[in-house]
Structures are given as structure tokens and as C-alpha cells.
Amino acid sequence: MNNEQIVVKMALDAWNSHLSRTEKLFSELSDLQLQQEISPGKNSGIYLLGHLVAVHDAMLPLLGLGEKLYPSLYNIYVENPANAGLEEPLTEYLRKYWKEVHARLASAFEGMSTENWFGPHKSVSEEDFKLQPHRNKLNLVINRTNHLAYHLGQLVLLKK
């Protein structure tokens, strides 16, 4: 493996290990536990579940891997706060969406070449990318892993 291939492995290993930890946590938390707030007056576990599904679903178009599977979630769980009073899916559906979005991402990642990972993601123009070549697809995964770790640190607080 050359260093570029090694780095792709490093970034995907970190992404997958945080996904596994989060998935294990969600499987251990009941729907009732997910309704609790992570700390008094803060987000509920359900809101964070919806937030993570929506943000990860949006990675599909950003990485050039197709359309979002559940575009309506973005408005509910990213563009609006928890207290906006929007109608939310049942928790059992959110759990199902979580699995589907990550299965789609995993299968798309398998087929991606190293060269593709170092190419621009879809929210950067070709011109900007020439000057800012760090705005590549791999960087998006690194940033989303940090975002996931941030919320995983909050979700573990729901465990008794």
C-alpha cells in the first residue's frame, strides 16, 4: 500500500469504528431511553438519532453517490431544532433508516478508488478545488467522523 491508500484506510477505519460504537449503543437503548434528554433541557436521544441519519444521508449526494434516501429528514433534524414542533417519524422507522443509509454508504464506499477519494466533493467548485485541494471527499468523511464522535459522546450519557 502507498501512503494515499493507507490514509484512505485510516479515515474509513475511524468512520467505521465510530459507526459501530454508535450502532451498538442505539441497539442497547430502548425507545423509552431514547426519548430522554442527554442532559436536562438538551436534545433527546431520538433527535440525535434523526440528526445523525439526516447528516449521513446527505453524504450520498455530497460524495457523488446518488440522491438522499430520506430527504425530508434534513428539514426536521438539521435545519430545525428539536423544539420546532415538526412531525417526526416513529422511532422504529428512524432505526430502520439508520440501517438503510449506512448500508448504502458502506456499499458505495467499497467501490471507490483512491483517486476518487482525493477528488472534490460536490459542494466545492472545480475552480475552488484547484486552490483548496484539501476539500476532497476523504476530508468530508474525516469531518463527519468528528461530528459523529461529538454526538456519540452525548448519546452515551443516556446509558444508566
Added chain:
Amino acid sequence: MNNEQIVVKMALDAWNSHLSRTEKLFSELSDLQLQQEISPGKNSGIYLLGHLVAVHDAMLPLLGLGEKLYPSLYNIYVENPANAGLEEPLTEYLRKYWKEVHARLASAFEGMSTENWFGPHKSVSEEDFKLQPHRNKLNLVINRTNHLAYHLGQLVLLKK
């Protein structure tokens, strides 16, 4: 820049941006707020401050950049839980240690070559590194950034 240099920049940018966010948060939280638990029955802000300083201080020897500045912190904030009853430094000292450890890391990072970043960190043997070349210094920074993001997600809960 070649792709190796680009990746070093990506990893250091993510590290620095999470450090800045955390430092800004600590500067906004009073000592009294840091004494609060992030959620009822969970770690206090002070414990997490000490934990992050101790873990980041330990990066110095792991990256081959010298000895820890405050080795006694590791026992208090990493090897033991918050309720172990160990004597802790005053919060004002922990705030000072935070600044010193990160100043030392930042100055050492400036002088590191791309080749050095892709070399083995100090907890992997030369033999293991031949088979597992992803266990390099850059990977340590990527993992510590995720660890920092995890606890940053908890520390923001102290804000009212």
C-alpha cells in the same frame, strides 16, 4: 502540494479547529460551571478538562516529541475515574497546563516533515509497523481529534 501533504494539512486542520472550539468553550465557562456534571451522575467539566490535558500531554512521547510535561495527571485523569478520591490540581492550574501542553504540541508539529507524520508512533514496534503501516503518527492525531470531539460534545452541555 502532493496528496500526502494535503492529508497532513487536513488532519492538522481538524485537530486545530476542535482545539480552538474547546479552548473557546473553556474560556467561557467559569470555574464554578466546570464543577458541574455534564449530566446528572456523569463526569464534571473539571474532570474532562484534566482528562483532555493528560491525554494530549501523553501525545508528546507517543509522537517522539519529548517527555510529558505533567506526568502525574495521567494517573488522576486517565487511569482512574472521577470518584477515585485522588487529590486534584486547582482548576486555575489545569487551565494553565492546558495552554502549556498545547503550545508545546503546536510548536513541535510545526517542525514535523510529511515523512515523519507517516512514520510509526512510539507504541508500535518496527516489525508491526511493516504489516500495519496505518499505525503512523498522523493516525494518532486523527484518533485524538475524534476523542476530543467526543468530549467536546459533552462539555458544551455545561453551557446554560
